[in-house]
Amino acid sequence: MAAKPRVLLFAYACDPRRGSEPGAGATVAGVVSEIAESVVVITRIEADLPPEELQKQLGSNVRVITTGPRTGGMPTYLRYFLWILAASKVARKLRSESQFDVLHHATYATDWFVNPFVFLRKLATEVWVWGPAGGASYAPAAVSRIVLESAALSERVRTWSTNSIRAVVHRLLRAKVDTAIALNLDSERSFVRGKFAKVLTHSNAVLDYENLPVRGVPDERVLVYAGRGVSWKGLTIAIKAMAFLPDWKLKIAGPGTNSDSYRAMAREIGDRIEFLGALDRASTLSLFASATAMALPSLHDSAPWAAGEAAGIGTPVVCLDLGGVATMAGSMAVVVPTGSDGDLLQKFASAVRTTPHMDAAPDRSHTKLALAETFVNAYRRSPR
Known part of the structure; x- marks a missing residue:
């Protein structure tokens, strides 16, 4: 050659x-x-x-x-x-x-x-x-039933x-x-x-790390989801896990996330869930920078760049052991196992609760x- x-x-x-x-x-x-x-x-x-x-x-x-x-x-x-x-x-x-x-x-x-x-x-x-x-x-059947219904x-x-x-x-x-x-x-x-x-x-x-916003320290526990509202992205897990996170708020952004079905799930949790609708790129990155953690419990995202951007800002990314979310988030990934025993929603909530105590530098490997x-x-x- x-x-x-x-x-x-x-x-x-x-x-x-x-x-x-x-x-x-x-x-x-x-x-x-x-x-x-x-x-x-x-x-x-x-x-x-x-x-x-x-x-x-x-x-x-x-x-x-x-x-x-x-x-x-x-x-x-x-x-x-x-x-x-x-x-x-x-x-x-x-x-x-x-x-x-x-x-x-x-x-x-x-x-x-x-x-x-x-x-x-x-x-x-x-x-x-x-x-x-x-x-x-490919998600285990039990996980598919929770996420995809x-x-x-x-x-x-x-x-x-x-x-x-x-x-x-x-x-x-x-x-x-x-x-x-x-x-x-x-x-x-x-x-x-x-x-x-x-x-x-x-x-x-x-990823354009040089132009990412600087992460702020939120005054309250804020979990964010940013992605499409298609079922396999796992927004259902993020919403239902809030039942085990009474001192957290969830902010949801992305096309298709403001649906009646997701709002009905959120009403069962209370008023701690906010629907922001579709945001532009700058607003999405600002959302990551102001969050305690990002939730992206997707079943089969191969390489979601949003997870890499959140990790590049220094925001922990809570995800499942499926697909490429953890690969994109690198050292900022908090991975929830799907094949082990235990309630998935409770395991996800437990993982979220660890994120304020993470002491890791932003992951900028892409x-x-x-x-x-x-x-x-x-x-x-x-x-x-």
């Missing part, structure tokens, strides 16, 4: 203006551009972000090629699959014209669905890298379907992929079980340097 590799990067979602998968794709592309001689990014067509504009934002040594279906009216994973087929075709053409040292699939950051590698033939001169990817997090059946279907697809995809790719990068420990274990030759673990986040070092390691060929 050259001193600096020539990289072909697959990033279905890649938009530095947005969060979640698009932001992660852009972050990965930007970091790769700093360690590579040249980068060709294959991404989806975005009507409001021309390829030349995206190219400018990602780096001077980056070329962006868009492909795939233009319509957004089809189901998400159907559109993604059609993009994978189109991206594979583009990659075959590019590789017939130029030599690449590394092929890297970044987004979607899922460890269970097919990606373009399935439809490509590997060349002996190439290193193939998959990730950071996640998705192998009537949606627990849907969670069982998700577990069965993704595990079934993952088993096939891992069999197809383990001999091709040189390095698999997991977003969290659940996916690390999944890649190891899948017998991938080299498995690393790192988030796909580069840096550009750390992600770049992970990619340098991943791009290094290892003997099989």
Whole structure:
């Protein structure tokens, strides 16, 4: 491999203006551009972000090629699959014209669905890298019933379907992929079980620690939740655990959290729960900085950047031993085990009560340097 590799990067979602998968794709592309001689990014067509504009934002040594279906009216994973087929075709053409040292699939950051590698033939001169990817997090049935209630059946279907697809995809790719990068420990274990030759673990986040607000010392015990109101995010646990936290207040922010069902749960607790609705980024960070602790008892968040931002401010993050919340929060994570005996809500409340006594520095481990070092390691060929 050259001193600096020539990289072909697959990033279905890649938009530095947005969060979640698009932001992660852009972050990965930007970091790769700093360690590579040249980068060709294959991404989806975005009507409001021309390829030349995206190219400018990602780096001077980056070329962006868009492909795939233009319509957004089809189901998400159907559109993604059609993009994978189109991206594979583009990659075959590019590789017939130029030599690449590394092929890297970044987004979607899922460890269970097919990606373009399935439809490509590997060349002996190439290193193939998959990730950071996640998705192998599954809650025990008892926890699903508490959090999801009537949606627990849907969670069982998700577990069965993704595990079934993952088993096939891992069999197809383990001999091709040189390095698999997991977003969290659940996916690390999944890649190891899948017998991938080299498995690393790192988030796909580069957090702007310098512009985080300074944490204040709250006059009262305040727990905050910031996230969407979808059931698997675990807001139900945060609300119901308040019954065991009589001297605490809970502030809830995020789209979909101000629903009748959540308000009905809160009324059973009393007037110690406040619904703030959807907040902008600055207000959300200020909320973290003014809190005693953050609650994010999600069942399968792979790498929630909000947990990393709260930890970067120095706010403890109370979470379950599922997914990537604890990975993102690092030393500021207070982890509640889901597989042991005992009432989950009481265990969660007990964990919350420990947070005012934590004596740990803010966790600021999700840096550009750390992600770049992970990619340098991943791009290094290892003997099989």
